Amino acid sequence: MxxxxxxxxxxxxxxxxxxxxxxxxxxxxxxxxxxxxxxxxxxGHLHTYRFCDNVWTFILTDATFKSEEISETLSKVKIVACDSKLLQPHQP
CATH class of the missing domain: 1.10.287 (Helix Hairpins)
Incomplete structure (x- = not known):
C-alpha cells in the first residue's frame, strides 16, 4: 500500500x-x-492532531503557505477548526 x-x-x-x-x-x-x-x-507533515467535542486541532511542522504573490514557510503552525454542522440552527 x-x-x-x-x-x-x-x-x-x-x-x-x-x-x-x-x-x-x-x-x-x-x-x-x-x-x-x-x-x-x-x-504534508502533520505532527499532531486530535478531535474532541467537535473541535479539530492540528499541529503542522514546516508548513508552507502560498498565495499568488508570496510563499512563506513556518516551522510550526497550529490550526483549530470546528464542525460546521454545529452552526446550523436546531430544529424544534
Whole structure:
C-alpha cells in the first residue's frame, strides 16, 4: 500500500475527502482545486492532531503557505477548526 493511501484512509484523510466532495458538489471549489488539496495533503507533515467535542486541532511542522504573490514557510503552525454542522440552527 502506498503511503498516501494509508493517510487518505485515516480519520483525517477521510474527513478531508468528504469535505472536499461536499465543496465540489456545492460548487464552492473546482474538482481541480480539490485534487490539488489532496496532493498537498499527501506531501504534508502533520505532527499532531486530535478531535474532541467537535473541535479539530492540528499541529503542522514546516508548513508552507502560498498565495499568488508570496510563499512563506513556518516551522510550526497550529490550526483549530470546528464542525460546521454545529452552526446550523436546531430544529424544534
Amino acid at each position: 502506498a503511503t498516501f493511501e494509508l493517510y487518505r484512509r485515516s480519520t483525517i484523510g477521510t474527513c478531508l475527502t468528504e469535505t472536499l466532495d461536499e465543496l465540489v458538489s456545492s460548487g464552492a471549489v473546482s474538482p481541480e482545486l480539490a485534487i490539488q488539496v489532496l496532493v498537498q495533503f499527501d506531501k
